[in-house]
Amino acid sequence: MSKLPSLSSVLNAGQRQSLFIGICTFFTAILLLAMVSIVLLIFARGGGYFWPEDIQQLQFVRASDDQPITAYGQYQNQFEQGGEPVRWVVYSHARNPYGNQTLLDDTNLLQARLAPEAARISLRDGRAILGEPLKVTAPSDPDVSLNRLAQRLTQVRQIEQSIAGIRDEQLADIHQKLTELDQRKVGKKAPARLTLNQGFDRWHKRILTLEKQRDAYQLFVRLADQSIVSVALIEVEHLVYPGQLSGWQKLGEALYEVGGFLSESPKQANTAGGVFPALFGTVLMVFLMTIIVTPFGVLAAIYLNEYASNNGLIVVIRIAVSNMAGVPSIVYGVFGLGFFIYGVGGNIDALFFEANLPAPTLGTPGVFWASLTMAILTLPVVIVATEEGLRNVPQGLKAGSYALGATKAETVLYTILPMASPGIMTGVILAIARAAGEVAPLMLVGAVKFAPNLPIDAEFPYLHLERQFMHLGVLIYDGAFHSQTDAKGASMMFAACLLLLVVVFVLNILAVLLRTKLRKRYHKG
Amino acid sequence: MLTLFEREHLDVNNLAEADTAIRVEQLSLRFGSKPVLENISMSIPKHQITALIGQSGCGKSTLISSFNRLNDLHQHCHYSGKVIINGRDINSRKENVAQLRTQVGMVFQRPNPFPMSIFDNVSYGLRLQGINTRRQLDEAVEQALHDAALWNEVKDRLFEPANVLSGGQQQRLVIARALALQPEILLLDEPTSALDPLTTLFIEELMAGLKKRCSIVIVTHNMQQAARVSDYTAFLHQGRLIEYSDSDTLFTTPRKKQTEDYITGRYG
Ligand SMILES: Nc1ncnc2c1ncn2[C@@H]1O[C@H](COP(=O)(O)OP(=O)(O)O)[C@@H](O)[C@H]1O
Numbered sequence: 001m002s003k004l005p006s007l008s009s010v011l012n013a014g015q016r017q018s019l020f021i022g023i024c025t026f027f028t029a030i031l032l033l034a035m036v037s038i039v040l041l042i043f044a045r046g047g048g049y050f051w052p053e054d055i056q057q058l059q060f061v062r063a064s065d066d067q068p069i070t071a072y073g074q075y076q077n078q079f080e081q082g083g084e085p086v087r088w089v090v091y092s093h094a095r096n097p098y099g100n101q102t103l104l105d106d107t108n109l110l111q112a113r114l115a116p117e118a119a120r121i122s123l124r125d126g127r128a129i130l131g132e133p134l135k136v137t138a139p140s141d142p143d144v145s146l147n148r149l150a151q152r153l154t155q156v157r158q159i160e161q162s163i164a165g166i167r168d169e170q171l172a173d174i175h176q177k178l179t180e181l182d183q184r185k186v187g188k189k190a191p192a193r194l195t196l197n198q199g200f201d202r203w204h205k206r207i208l209t210l211e212k213q214r215d216a217y218q219l220f221v222r223l224a225d226q227s228i229v230s231v232a233l234i235e236v237e238h239l240v241y242p243g244q245l246s247g248w249q250k251l252g253e254a255l256y257e258v259g260g261f262l263s264e265s266p267k268q269a270n271t272a273g274g275v276f277p278a279l280f281g282t283v284l285m286v287f288l289m290t291i292i293v294t295p296f297g298v299l300a301a302i303y304l305n306e307y308a309s310n311n312g313l314i315v316v317i318r319i320a321v322s323n324m325a326g327v328p329s330i331v332y333g334v335f336g337l338g339f340f341i342y343g344v345g346g347n348i349d350a351l352f353f354e355a356n357l358p359a360p361t362l363g364t365p366g367v368f369w370a371s372l373t374m375a376i377l378t379l380p381v382v383i384v385a386t387e388e389g390l391r392n393v394p395q396g397l398k399a400g401s402y403a404l405g406a407t408k409a410e411t412v413l414y415t416i417l418p419m420a421s422p423g424i425m426t427g428v429i430l431a432i433a434r435a436a437g438e439v440a441p442l443m444l445v446g447a448v449k450f451a452p453n454l455p456i457d458a459e460f461p462y463l464h465l466e467r468q469f470m471h472l473g474v475l476i477y478d479g480a481f482h483s484q485t486d487a488k489g490a491s492m493m494f495a496a497c498l499l500l501l502v503v504v505f506v507l508n509i510l511a512v513l514l515r516t517k518l519r520k521r522y523h524k525g
Numbered sequence: 526m527l528t529l530f531e532r533e534h535l536d537v538n539n540l541a542e543a544d545t546a547i548r549v550e551q552l553s554l555r556f557g558s559k560p561v562l563e564n565i566s567m568s569i570p571k572h573q574i575t576a577l578i579g580q581s582g583c584g585k586s587t588l589i590s591s592f593n594r595l596n597d598l599h600q601h602c603h604y605s606g607k608v609i610i611n612g613r614d615i616n617s618r619k620e621n622v623a624q625l626r627t628q629v630g631m632v633f634q635r636p637n638p639f640p641m642s643i644f645d646n647v648s649y650g651l652r653l654q655g656i657n658t659r660r661q662l663d664e665a666v667e668q669a670l671h672d673a674a675l676w677n678e679v680k681d682r683l684f685e686p687a688n689v690l691s692g693g694q695q696q697r698l699v700i701a702r703a704l705a706l707q708p709e710i711l712l713l714d715e716p717t718s719a720l721d722p723l724t725t726l727f728i729e730e731l732m733a734g735l736k737k738r739c740s741i742v743i744v745t746h747n748m749q750q751a752a753r754v755s756d757y758t759a760f761l762h763q764g765r766l767i768e769y770s771d772s773d774t775l776f777t778t779p780r781k782k783q784t785e786d787y788i789t790g791r792y793g
């Protein structure tokens with residue numbers, strides 16, 4: 001048997017070193033590549049959600065029933081499947097003008113041509129029609145030309161507003177007065193009641209006429225197969241001709257979409273519309289969590305580092321803290337549910353809100369419990385980072401402060417804490433980034449995929465911390481699980497991912513800037 | 526003129542109460558089980574400069590830190606014996622340590638300005654004492670900077686960060702910071718060992734001027750410096766006080782063999 005020559009006999013020292021460096025470089029490069037591709041993928045897929053794709057007139061054979069179809073469509077994304085190029089296509093068809101989806105094999109695609117005459121008409125409920133707008137009708141006005149579209153839109157929206165105004169003010173007022181009369185047991189034929197009823201009828205009639213007017217505004221759209229559909233103009237939210245836009249205009253359009261994405265509620269079961277409630281919920285939850293975790297973590301670290309004498313107990317506490325950082329987050333979720341919600345919340349309900357039982361008041365998942373749970377989850381991060389910061393305060397400065405007659409508390413407050421602030425910042429930011437990205441425990445303690453109300457509204461006491469809330473991470477999770485086959489939904493999911501990524505990036509950059517600023521201030525020379 | 530050379534010396538080993546700034550009685554101190562100071566008794570005269578010399582590690586810093594109870598910062602430090610300042614035993618449990626430290630200022634080996642502006646550094650101690658009015662602070666800060674011979678160099682940049690100053694300036698800033706509290710006693714722990722010779726001279730001159738305002742105890746392992754600036758000198762060796770007398774005597778005619786060996790450079 002011939003022995004393999006050992007490495008050292010083949011390569012000299014210099015070569016061995018460059019081999020080693022080469023291997024390290026290789027792994028670093030792979031790591032870098034992985035990170036870059038994650039970011040690129042999310043930017044491409046998420047960003048694509050906002051980009052107005054050109055509309056095409058397509059002729060293809062539908063795979064499900066071998067029907068030939070002519071329709072306006074937009075390509076969603078392309079990929080290879082079994083060596084064949086395939087793409088997701090959304091199209092409008094006479095049977096369902098509001099957007100069908102299909103996975104299209106290139107072999108099934110008979111013909112495609114750009115259709116600059118076609119527009120994408122987004123509706124209020126999140127659906128969209130691809131088609132060529134023909135005319136827009138209005139009550140008692142024979143002019144149906146499309147040039148009037150903008151004007152007609154404002155008109156119809158004004159009508160809608162007056163309807164809402166009547167409902168909110170006049171009708172609600174009358175309702176309230178009627179209920180008061182009911183409570184005072186005023187007779188059916190009492191004059192007060194009769195005037196009110198008359199008023200009600202009058203306003204109701206007014207609404208009916210207005211509604212009739214509103215519905216007379218219709219937009220007629222021709223689909224690719226020449227069939228014509230009409231939509232109530234009030235339903236139309238936005239209309240673009242992607243084929244007629246220049247690159248810059250498309251960018252403007254994309255930014256408009258981004259604005260909508262950030263400010264609107266999700267529609268169509270989280271596959272369209274915006275993510276505002278989720279963004280808001282995430283920010284609120286993280287904000288509350290920061291308010292809770294920072295004082296706790298910082299005080300605990302100060303106690304451990306500055307006050308506690310270095311005995312066995314402190315060692316045990318330190319080990320416990322660093323182990324807490326490794327506990328799976330779902331465990332915290334279960335803890336939050338069992339301890340905070342059923343335990344603490346349940347007991348508060350039993351003590352103070354007995355009247356409402358068995359309906360829980362506080363003993364139910366909500367944004368406050370979620371923040372509290374996340375605060376406990378991120379506590380170790382803050383403690384460890386703060387301790388690190390405290391340890392970095394030079395002994396000489398502490399001695400200098402004591403030598404000037406400062407008590408321990410004064411030294412901590414005026415010398416140690418400012419100098420440890422970069423460390424504290426680091427901890428808090430890490431905690432924020434972690435809480436913003438966490439999903440599993442949140443679903444147990446208050447995050448839901450759809451919440452009807454924001455935790456803040458105009459109703460007393462304005463901030464409803466007991467309410468459930470929406471969270472970006474949960475939205476993504478929901479998108480990934482329930483819309484697998486829905487390419488559009490997947491894009492929305494990617495857009496949400498992109499947003500989450502941007503939020504975390506921005507937070508981190510802020511943290512780094514703040515930290516370097518503080519560091520410069522406190523650690524110069 | 527003659528008086529310049531024949532200074533009248535007090536007998537530090539038999540000092541009257543009125544002339545005593547600090548009286549140390551049988552002070553012993555250990556860190557954990559390691560004895561650092563053993564049975565030290567000495568009296569430090571008022572308005573004089575007293576130098577502590579000795580090899581590094583012999584306990585000089587520990588000794589002056591027991592004059593303002595700074596050793597309390599170390600967990601395993603235990604001490605017995607008395608340190609009497611103004612008639613009070615500061616080692617008693619009743620002593621208000623923070624208050625004591627405003628009367629006994631201390632300057633360390635390495636300049637340790639706080640990461641704040643020059644002004645805030647000097648006013649740190651005053652603010653802790655509850656002095657907050659702008660005028661009082663302004664006056665006190667200016668006075669302290671004058672006393673530390675730093676005013677002219679920093680008067681135009683009082684609100685710049687202190688750590689842009691040079692090492693010597695920083696050390697004078699730290700002295701000013703201590704002086705702002707108008708301490709009766711100023712402890713200097715090797716204040717010039719991190720500085721260049723010229724700056725060192727500057728600070729030595731400063732000390733001579735400060736003598737009128739407070740009693741000064743300076744730790745140094747530089748014998749020339751001790752001889753130059755101090756009126757009295759104590760020699761410590763392995764935690765014991767070996768010899769203590771006026772500097773002229775100690776450096777010219779030491780009584781103990783160990784002292785002689787040390788000052789002639791036979792060890793250390
Ligand atoms: N915090 C401490 N814990 C334990 N030992 C200490 C501590 N500070 C000083 N010592 C020990 O006490 C002795 C005297 O130290 P120090 O007073 O700093 O000496 P000097 O200032 O004369 O160089 C040294 O042997 C040192 O190791």
Ligand SMILES: [Mg+2]
Nearest residue numbers: 585586587714
């Ligand atoms: Mg020392």
